[in-house]
Amino acid sequence: MNPPPSFSLLDAAPHARRLVIICLPLLVHLSGCTQADSYSSVANVELPERPKTAAELRAELLAQEQSTPSDYLEASGTYRRNLINELVLEGDISNRATLAQFKDPVVTVEWYSKTNTLLANKSYSVYELLPAQGTVHFKLKTQAPAEVASVGMSISDATAVE
Structure with missing residues (x-):
């Protein structure tokens, strides 16, 4: 072989x-x-993040609005003295939030002198429901200092409606 x-x-x-x-x-x-x-x-390759759904975006916006009511609520109005020397405040509270509803907003009233010195301040609850993009009228009768020349109003707090 x-x-x-x-x-x-x-x-x-x-x-x-x-x-x-x-x-x-x-x-x-x-x-x-x-x-x-x-x-x-x-x-090491990063996958692109999937876009959020409309429901997820709405939930995020609602949570953001509910966490800071004072950013979305605004008070405006007028004041006058009545016959028994009470300072009557009348105005509107507007909710600029897109989705969030609030209840029981707290209006903080500040009384100023002629020299624009803060004389006193006090908070009042307005027991109303504020729908999203809605407005509520209020009227408060207060015992203000006699030296009041001007009044400031703002919303300091409110409760978010779940």
């Missing part, structure tokens, strides 16, 4: 030699890569 013929690159056809010469460095390079290397490049 004859021994099997030995194979040598020198005996191979010229195009086969070129193929081996081109593929050999590529195989050496690829064998140096590990599976962890290939996964790490995938793990």
